[in-house]
Amino acid sequence: MAKSFKKISKQKGLSPGTVVYIGEEKTAEVRITVIDYNKDEFQKKERVKAEDCFPFKDKDSITWINIDGVHNTEVIEKMGKIFNLHPLVMEDIGNTTQRPKVEDFEKFTFVVFKMLYYDEKEKIKVEQVSLILGKNFVISFQETEGDVFDPIRERIEKGKGRIRQMGSDYLLYSLIDAVVDNYFSVLETMGDRIEELEEDIIERTASDSLQNVHKSKKDMILLRRSVWPLREVIHSLSREKTALVSRDVLIYFRDVYDHTIQVIETVETFRDMLSGLHDTYLSSISNKMNEIMKVLTMFASIFIPLTFIAGVYGMNFHFMPELNWRWGYFTVWGIIITVGISMLFYFKRKKWL
Numbered sequence: 001m002a003k004s005f006k007k008i009s010k011q012k013g014l015s016p017g018t019v020v021y022i023g024e025e026k027t028a029e030v031r032i033t034v035i036d037y038n039k040d041e042f043q044k045k046e047r048v049k050a051e052d053c054f055p056f057k058d059k060d061s062i063t064w065i066n067i068d069g070v071h072n073t074e075v076i077e078k079m080g081k082i083f084n085l086h087p088l089v090m091e092d093i094g095n096t097t098q099r100p101k102v103e104d105f106e107k108f109t110f111v112v113f114k115m116l117y118y119d120e121k122e123k124i125k126v127e128q129v130s131l132i133l134g135k136n137f138v139i140s141f142q143e144t145e146g147d148v149f150d151p152i153r154e155r156i157e158k159g160k161g162r163i164r165q166m167g168s169d170y171l172l173y174s175l176i177d178a179v180v181d182n183y184f185s186v187l188e189t190m191g192d193r194i195e196e197l198e199e200d201i202i203e204r205t206a207s208d209s210l211q212n213v214h215k216s217k218k219d220m221i222l223l224r225r226s227v228w229p230l231r232e233v234i235h236s237l238s239r240e241k242t243a244l245v246s247r248d249v250l251i252y253f254r255d256v257y258d259h260t261i262q263v264i265e266t267v268e269t270f271r272d273m274l275s276g277l278h279d280t281y282l283s284s285i286s287n288k289m290n291e292i293m294k295v296l297t298m299f300a301s302i303f304i305p306l307t308f309i310a311g312v313y314g315m316n317f318h319f320m321p322e323l324n325w326r327w328g329y330f331t332v333w334g335i336i337i338t339v340g341i342s343m344l345f346y347f348k349r350k351k352w353l
Helices: 002-011 050-057 073-082 087-094 150-159 170-202 207-238 249-310 328-349
Strands: 033-036 040-044 062-068 099-106 110-119 126-132 137-142
Touching: 033 050, 033 150, 040 150, 050 062, 050 073, 062 073, 062 087, 062 170, 073 087, 073 150, 087 110, 087 126, 099 207, 110 170, 126 170, 126 207, 137 170, 150 170, 170 207, 170 249, 207 249
Parallel strands: 062 137
Antiparallel strands: 033 040, 033 062, 099 110, 110 126, 126 137
């Protein structure tokens, strides 16, 4: 959290609308991919320049321009000039710590949200996705190459479903829906991990269980911060009437809104489960400690009278009555064994053993 504030401080003293990249340092080349289609035709262009996107601004077909990499602010500024984007929108695109939101302008709608997925090290990665919805185009800005949009690309290329017959608003819905659906995959993996943690805590109480619980709780906080604001974004798109979103597509946004609510409910359930696991771990440790103290207390209770007997007959006063008795040693041992066995039977009868 502190690192995020340090990155945001880069904008200090700059005029509003100044495009500054705020995020992890990257040196990869910015890749621009253009997919243009209508009901009957499809074309895809890779590694194009920002200037090459100008002809797609006012085409009758639907155009999806995907930009991998927002660390190069020159590309953002060029795209902003071509599509007449507001300076504050370009500023938000460069700020990868932006809270999910939706803003409706006269000629375009700006949407920001978080895309979640597991990396090769099985850690949750958060990537900001910014979408610009125009009359006949959608521009997507991503931090790095690689996303969850491959099924959409396949549907467009092969003409599956109704996406080739719909407008840019349906394309916007499809992109958001793909991200929300991937939340369920992340939550499914998280649920499996929570079940494994529960088994470890109940059966073994492993020493690293508490660390894993805290790690999972941090992941849930990350999920919650990403999903909760998205609910407001989807609600705005599904309820507010805009010129760029047709009435036929509103019902699809309402469906995504329902999915978002399910994700939020699952996140809250997992948070409660992790809190319960934390309490269960502490209770298991406490119970184990109680069992150990119980055993030690029983041993102490048995040996206290035996120690008393041994102490009395270990004083070695000259005129002790049993000191010179021939059977004194064996008698004392008989008393000690009898007392010990009697106490064990007593503990067993009380079900303390």
